[in-house]
Amino acid sequence: MDRILVVAEQRGGEPLGIVLELLTAARGFGATVEAVTWGEGSREAVETLGRYGASRVYAAGDLGASLPGPRVAAAIAALIEEGGPPDAILVGTTYDGRDIAGRLSARLDRPVLTNIVGLEASDGALVSEHAIFGGSQVLMARFTGEAPGIFVVRAKSFAAEPADGGSPEVVDVELPETGTSDGARIESRKLEDQSGPKLDDSAVVVSGGRGLGSAENYALIEELAKLLKGAAGASRAIVDAGWVPYSHQVGQTGKTVKPTVYIACGISGATQHMVGMKGAKNIIAINKDQDAPIFSIADLGVVGDVTKVLPKLIESIKARQ
């Protein structure tokens, strides 16, 4: 493989964790690694992108109020038209990443492979690994057509490790105007309360599900998470029910977490949830249904009512501190 292009989403000059993971993986394949980044802070992100392996960074300017999808995809398509196709394009599974990958795929008429949890090189091409049926089976796939294939990779599929790379070459690129496809405008950004450690990189995650019985009981999850200096997560069921914001959701449609310990409280273990947490080092499950699938992957299972077990657990941890 000669060249891999990493789509490098950043915020305020800090590349997202998934971007550093993708750069680390890409340089492991012995290819020249390039990154394309955009938006406010993109110039500040260059050094970090270089440190993780990018030898050239294409820096596009500010998008203003536009959503990134159409114009970033157009910018990447223009780069390919000018400099030829890379062997692969790696994109992180984020809200904007999926938009960019989808739009780029249609623009280049190249397929996408998504929900990738691993990559390996074989015969000069990338083979992607996918966890299917709730992670019970591993599927390996590859593109058979002309490059570049577009690989959309889930967070935490690789460990991010800096390299000793020097400063990358920076190439300023234009964000092309795309006409009607670029009609959406961000009017304002609302931040929801995010106190405490982030779900993505916390060593302890305490998650709640339907077994809590009511939205009010989610306070038990938050309290235990706080005591353990961890983050509070949730199953899709209680996010859909409106008990907690989507930003807490762990699973296929939410976040992937790999903490030291994951404590699942009142979560039965739907396949859609297990995909997002089965990479935890230790799993503790508390659920009143002894046949709940979550017990099949738990290192310690407690068959009991979470609304009874959690208050006692909280009290005894408090008593120790």
Next chain:
Amino acid sequence: MNVAVCVKQIPDPAMNLTLDPSTHTLVREGKLILDDSDAYGVEMGLQLVEAAGGGDVVLVSMAPNSETSGLRTALAMGAASAVLVSDPALAGSDALGTAKVLAEAVKRVQPDLVLAATESTDGYTGTMPAQLAELLGWPSVTFAKHVEVAEGNVKVQRQTEDGYDEVTCPLPAVVTVTAGVVEPRYPSFKGIMAARSKKVDELSVADLGLEASQVGQAGARQEVLSVEAAEERTAGEVVLDEGDAHERVVAYLEQIKVL
């Protein structure tokens, strides 16, 4: 206002899903149902049309064997009609192939707005709506948790990593809705009866003016190399709570040095 809703008819996720051993694609024989994720789009479409004071919700779908049972569910909820693309040439289509088919179907419907789920329950690629929007040359707003239409614009609360963005987008546009955006209605008996006689236009790949090589397995330009059982985590100790199970949890947390 007319709204097209992309709906997928899928094998019941509650049943055991299997892959065809030779093609490695999901076995889609037998009865298919409306993907739960799409019920939110159908409901959203119905509410937007009601709020606009007129118009129709039209379903667009791609499915094998002229399957309509999932479409009938959405028609029973209140959608006016459906466009179904069914063709043996579509077997093995990927997200881009699907987007090409649905883009042609949407062009026939000429809606003001296209709604879709953020991803399907069975394939969960999650890129089809953006591919569809790009093929149509339309703007798109994905991950909507609140949607309203006013003065030729769709206003969306779009989910972000740490909250949401208020986004305004001119119509026509593609919007994907998250589960929970609205509470899907249950079809009434009257709705179920009415759905039986609602129009389902069935089209083939050739009817849409597409080449068979652009869709299906050939158009997907990807192959599955292997499918193997994953290394399973095994169940550990299980204790029954008799009022003291929290002590076991504390001991475990100590053992792994979290406490």
